[in-house]
Amino acid sequence: NRWTGMSQDGAIYAVPAYAFVDWMYYRKDYFEEAGLSGPPKTFDEFVAACRKLTDPAKGRYAFGMRGGAGAFKYVIDVMEAFGSPIVKDGQAAIDKAAAVEAITFYSSLFLKEKVAPPSAPNDSYRQIMEGFRTGQTAMVWHHTGSLIEISAALKPGEQFATAPMPAGPKAHIARVAYAGNGIMKDDNIDAAWDWISFWGEKDAAIALLE
Numbered sequence: 001n002r003w004t005g006m007s008q009d010g011a012i013y014a015v016p017a018y019a020f021v022d023w024m025y026y027r028k029d030y031f032e033e034a035g036l037s038g039p040p041k042t043f044d045e046f047v048a049a050c051r052k053l054t055d056p057a058k059g060r061y062a063f064g065m066r067g068g069a070g071a072f073k074y075v076i077d078v079m080e081a082f083g084s085p086i087v088k089d090g091q092a093a094i095d096k097a098a099a100v101e102a103i104t105f106y107s108s109l110f111l112k113e114k115v116a117p118p119s120a121p122n123d124s125y126r127q128i129m130e131g132f133r134t135g136q137t138a139m140v141w142h143h144t145g146s147l148i149e150i151s152a153a154l155k156p157g158e159q160f161a162t163a164p165m166p167a168g169p170k171a172h173i174a175r176v177a178y179a180g181n182g183i184m185k186d187d188n189i190d191a192a193w194d195w196i197s198f199w200g201e202k203d204a205a206i207a208l209l210e
Contacts, residue, residue, distance in 0.1 A: 006180045014180030015196045018205045020143035022175045030138040039163035046166040050115035053138040064140035065116035068124035081168025
């Protein structure tokens with residue numbers, strides 16, 4: 001129910017506007033060049049692909065790792081993929097052993113495997129997108145909201161393609177991020193309703209993505 005996330009204690013606080021689905025962008029041409037038949041389906045396959053796709057001498061790295069603003073989301077994804085819940089019944093429910101294993105794996109991509117650019121600890125959205133668009137990285141985790149930007153720089157189906165996020169040892173995380181719009185003041189209720197209703201329509205979502 002799309003209204004569930006917009007409600008609290010039976011009261012609706014926002015009108016659903018759009019949803020983004022996480023996936024992986026990958027450079028199809030780089031994969032073919034490296035002799036890889038397709039995108040990795042598991043974390044083990046992901047690491048193996050990263051090793052083949054990284055060539056610092058060419059200024060090319062396998063993974064556009066987000067270590068700056070917004071990085072926490074991917075850390076949570078990896079933790080859950082290793083079997084550590086974050087919240088259960090409204091309470092913190094982190095499995096410490098699984099969380100340590102997850103963080104060790106994720107950080108090793110930069111510290112041990114060195115398959116992410118040297119700038120990765122500080123890279124946020126703009127940096128990881130630029131790295132992928134300009135050919136510095138072969139894979140990046142993001143969501144459907146960046147498809148228009150990527151498609152404007154690279155040829156879909158030829159230079160790049162999309163795939164599900166790789167699965168961890170305990171779970172396959174496929175996150176959906178949704179957003180809604182609400183007006184906090186009621187000075188002009190009719191205009192407020194017209195505005196947030198517009199943002200809930202298909203044409204508004206298309207305009208936003210474009």
